[in-house]
Amino acid sequence: GIVVVREIQEAQGEIEKIQRDFVTKNPKSPVSIDVVRDIVLSSKLSKAEIDKLLKMIDVSLHGAPLYKELKERVEDLYPIAIGEKYRDIEVVNEEGETVHLSDYVKLGQYNMVEFWASWCGPCRQEMKNLREQYAEFKDQGVRFMSISLDDSVEKWKKACEEEQIPWISVRDDNGWSKSEIRKLFGIQAIPFIVLLDKDGNIVAKNIRRNSLREKI
Numbered sequence: 001g002i003v004v005v006r007e008i009q010e011a012q013g014e015i016e017k018i019q020r021d022f023v024t025k026n027p028k029s030p031v032s033i034d035v036v037r038d039i040v041l042s043s044k045l046s047k048a049e050i051d052k053l054l055k056m057i058d059v060s061l062h063g064a065p066l067y068k069e070l071k072e073r074v075e076d077l078y079p080i081a082i083g084e085k086y087r088d089i090e091v092v093n094e095e096g097e098t099v100h101l102s103d104y105v106k107l108g109q110y111n112m113v114e115f116w117a118s119w120c121g122p123c124r125q126e127m128k129n130l131r132e133q134y135a136e137f138k139d140q141g142v143r144f145m146s147i148s149l150d151d152s153v154e155k156w157k158k159a160c161e162e163e164q165i166p167w168i169s170v171r172d173d174n175g176w177s178k179s180e181i182r183k184l185f186g187i188q189a190i191p192f193i194v195l196l197d198k199d200g201n202i203v204a205k206n207i208r209r210n211s212l213r214e215k216i
Helices: 002-025 030-042 047-055 065-080 121-137 153-163 180-184 209-215
Strands: 090-092 098-100 110-116 142-148 168-171 192-196 202-205
Touching: 002 030, 030 047, 030 065, 047 065, 065 180, 110 121, 121 142, 121 153, 121 209, 142 153, 153 168, 192 209, 202 209
Parallel strands: 110 142, 142 168
Antiparallel strands: 090 098, 090 168, 110 192, 192 202
């Protein structure tokens, strides 16, 4: 329930504090590079916050292969950092037409974009929660849409019928394994939810259930 989720969030916060303390005290340790990488990948940070973490690592380590790998990974994360404008992507609608995310994102409203797939059990469980939140927020300036990473059009459409999705539902035509969209958004697991503000900026990502409700 809500109590368990909050306990998990508090524990994650404590872990991150310990990690940051380690880097502060050990800026010349190669281990700090791995620690910073963990924070960057697991947290929802802005560009400025990511850069601040990188600067905690001593310059003596900047030539290390691990640091160079971290810098490359960070470059991939910058476009989807908190506060950045969403990147437009091509998707396919239920009629098989190629459309764009920008065709559906409505500025002046908050936009909830969920990535999922028919074969993903946690995604199907999350749909119940999303239907409840859709009923709660659809008339309060929040727009919902789902982007499937299914390889099969038929399985996607069948799942849409089973879930009775009442909001915009489109699909990445490249499916899961070949998805450039998945790489762009740094999606390692689904469901993966991105929340855009009224200007189309990313204000939250990889949040679910009560965290999503609280953020909205």
